[in-house]
Every structure is written in structure tokens, then in C-alpha cells.
Amino acid sequence: MTNYNVNDTVETGFSIKEIEFPDIDSMSRFAGKDDENITAIEERYPVRLVVRGNRVAVRGPDSGVVDMVHSLLEQLHRIAGKGHPLYLADVRYAMDMIAEKGAVDLAPLFSEVICTTARGKPIRAKTEGQRKYLEAVRNNHIVFAIGPAGTGKTYLAVCHAVALLKAAAISRIVLVRPAVEAGESLGYLPGDLREKVEPYVRPLYDAFYDLLSPERFLRYVDKGVIEIAPLAYMRGRTLNDSFIILDEAQNTTPEQMKMFLTRLGFGSKAVITGDITQVDLPAGKQSGLRQVRDILHGIEGIEFFYLTHSDVVRHEIVQQVVKAYERYEQQREQSV
Numbered sequence: 595m596t597n598y599n600v601n602d603t604v605e606t607g608f609s610i611k612e613i614e615f616p617d618i619d620s621m622s623r624f625a626g627k628d629d630e631n632i633t634a635i636e637e638r639y640p641v642r643l644v645v646r647g648n649r650v651a652v653r654g655p656d657s658g659v660v661d662m663v664h665s666l667l668e669q670l671h672r673i674a675g676k677g678h679p680l681y682l683a684d685v686r687y688a689m690d691m692i693a694e695k696g697a698v699d700l701a702p703l704f705s706e707v708i709c710t711t712a713r714g715k716p717i718r719a720k721t722e723g724q725r726k727y728l729e730a731v732r733n734n735h736i737v738f739a740i741g742p743a744g745t746g747k748t749y750l751a752v753c754h755a756v757a758l759l760k761a762a763a764i765s766r767i768v769l770v771r772p773a774v775e776a777g778e779s780l781g782y783l784p785g786d787l788r789e790k791v792e793p794y795v796r797p798l799y800d801a802f803y804d805l806l807s808p809e810r811f812l813r814y815v816d817k818g819v820i821e822i823a824p825l826a827y828m829r830g831r832t833l834n835d836s837f838i839i840l841d842e843a844q845n846t847t848p849e850q851m852k853m854f855l856t857r858l859g860f861g862s863k864a865v866i867t868g869d870i871t872q873v874d875l876p877a878g879k880q881s882g883l884r885q886v887r888d889i890l891h892g893i894e895g896i897e898f899f900y901l902t903h904s905d906v907v908r909h910e911i912v913q914q915v916v917k918a919y920e921r922y923e924q925q926r927e928q929s930v
Contacts, residue, residue, distance in 0.1 A: 609657035611664040615648040623674040709757040712807040723905040741901030742916045747867040752801040755837040765835040772825040834859035843868035851882030
């Protein structure tokens with residue numbers, strides 16, 4: 595953050611636009627921890643943000659860039675003014691969308707809380723893709739969420755399921771994962787069913803611990819309100835008034851996928867998540883997630899939703915890794 599100097603405004607060859615925040619608190623929310631949001635904007639664009647009290651001036655040699663950054667600041671100003679904290683990931687996402695699409699609208703991302711964590715922190719969609727994904731889940735009976743790691747496919751499904759459970763809109767949540775290495779060998783693993791399956795569903799536990807606290811989550815599991823099952827144990831069942839999440843669906847066979855989809859009972863929804871670029875099935879085995887797109891395409895009440903590298907909300911390096919792999923796969927397909 596740079597202190598504002600009146601001499602900056604009279605230097606020739608520079609364009610300057612100002613914005614004023616209503617109070618110090620909103621200014622602090624805009625700046626972020628250790629002014630990291632301001633630093634990120636200055637690193638991305640050829641501008642300097644000069645600050646005096648609650649006023650921020652965008653100063654730079656290119657009037658077009660200054661106008662664009664000022665427009666971004668106006669959005670951040672409105673969000674911070676409503677009491678929402680602005681994190682570095684929010685600012686970076688906004689800048690990425692401006693680079694890719696020429697514009698961004700952050701307001702819808704801050705207008706709806708999906709649920710709150712055990713500590714009271716509100717959970718919202720972090721990207722436009724995530725917001726539309728949640729909309730698809732609300733409006734359909736079955737949603738296939740396909741995309742790379744870090745896009746929130748599973749976490750957002752769990753958040754929505756917990757919100758429905760708290761509102762008594764469903765009676766239970768069922769978590770399902772294929773145990774790729776298992777098959778019949780699952781029965782030879784030590785412990786009861788939960789202990790056998792736990793290594794495969796541990797990533798789902800993390801989300802529930804965040805939203806419900808470990809103690810409450812385990813009480814729900816003991817009472818059967820939250821059920822954890824390997825995909826192989828779903829045969830022959832009908833699940834009513836349930837929210838069912840099939841995670842890592844790229845590792846299902848076509849037969850397993852058909853079996854799972856026909857378990858859906860009255861008052862239930864299913865979200866199937868997976869990354870078709872990370873199939874762990876044995877060589878020669880077809881992924882049920884890849885095949886099902888051709889079989890169910892166009893059926894009302896079923897939606898295939900695709901998340902991309904733009905929706906990655908983990909460390910920024912993860913987004914770069916996903917982009918690099920996407921470029922590699924495209925080049926390899928073109929060379930074949």
C-alpha cells in the first residue's frame with residue numbers, strides 16, 4: 595500500500611481515478627491481510643494504488659487499464675461495504691475472469707450463503723462456475739459434476755446436503771465411493787464395515803468435520819443419519835428422502851454406474867462427482883463416468899456440469915498445474 599501524495603495527481607502522462615470507502619473497516623476488508631489484495635492488483639497490472647485514509651487512487655500510464663482496475667475496485671468496494679471479507683483468492687479470481695472474459699460480476703457470489711461451518715463461518719460459492727453448479731444441484735434430480743481437483747465438486751455437494759439435512763428437507767446423507775483395489779478383497783480387510791471403507795472416504799470426512807464438528811458428525815454416523823458405504827454394497831437397495839453423493843465416479847465401471855443410478859428413491863437427489871482425467875481402473879476397464887455421458891445426455895432432470903481450471907480454489911499453483919495438464923492433453927490429442 596502506498597501513501598497518497600498530491601503531487602501524483604499533477605504528474606503529466608498519467609491517468610488517475612479515485613474511489614472512497616465509507617469507513618476504515620471496509621477499507622481494511624478491501625485491502626486484505628497485510629494489504630495482500632492491493633499488492634496482488636499492483637503485481638498484475640501496470641498501476642499503483644495510492645492510499646490516503648479511506649480513499650484509494652488508481653494511477654497508471656494507460657488510461658484503459660486504469661479504468662478497468664477502477665471498475666474492479668468499485669465491485670470490491672461494494673462487497674467490502676456490505677461487511678464481507680475479501681480474500682486474496684477472491685481478488686485473483688476476479689482478475690482472472692477479467693483476463694479471460696473481459697468482465698466479472700462478483701455480487702452473485704456474495705449474495706447467497708450455502709451453509710455455515712461448525713464455527714459459524716459462512717460458506718459461499720467462490721466462482722461463477724461453482725454458483726451455477728449449486729444451481730444445477732437445486733434444479734435437478736441427478737447432477738454429474740465433472741472437473742479437475744480443487745474445484746469444490748465434492749465439498750459443495752456436502753455443503754448443500756448438510757444444509758438440506760439441517761432444514762429437514764431430507765432424512766439422511768449417503769456417501770458412496772468405489773474401492774478400486776477392493777472388489778471381493780474388501781471383506782478380507784480388518785474391522786467392521788465403517789473401518790473397511792474409511793480409508794476410501796477420508797476426504798469426505800474432512801468436509802463434514804468442517805461443517806458439523808467431528809463429534810456431531812460421528813453421532814450422525816452412529817444414528818444412521820449419515821451413512822458411508824462402498825459402492826459394491828449399494829446393490830439391491832432403494833434410497834428414499836436421501837441426498838446421495840458418489841465421489842470419485844471416474845473409477846466406477848459401466849455396470850456399477852448403472853447399478854448406482856437405479857438406487858434413487860422418492861424424495862432423493864444424487865450428485866456424482868469425478869475427474870475423467872484421473873481414472874485408476876485397471877487397463878482395459880472402461881470408466882462408467884465417461885460412458886454415462888453418452889447414455890443419459892438430454893434426459894430432463896439429469897444434468898452434466900463441467901467445472902474447469904477457472905474454478906480451482908486451492909493454492910494458486912494448483913490452477914497452474916491443471917492448466918499445464920490440460921495443454922498437454924490437448925497437444926497429445928492433436929498429435930494422434
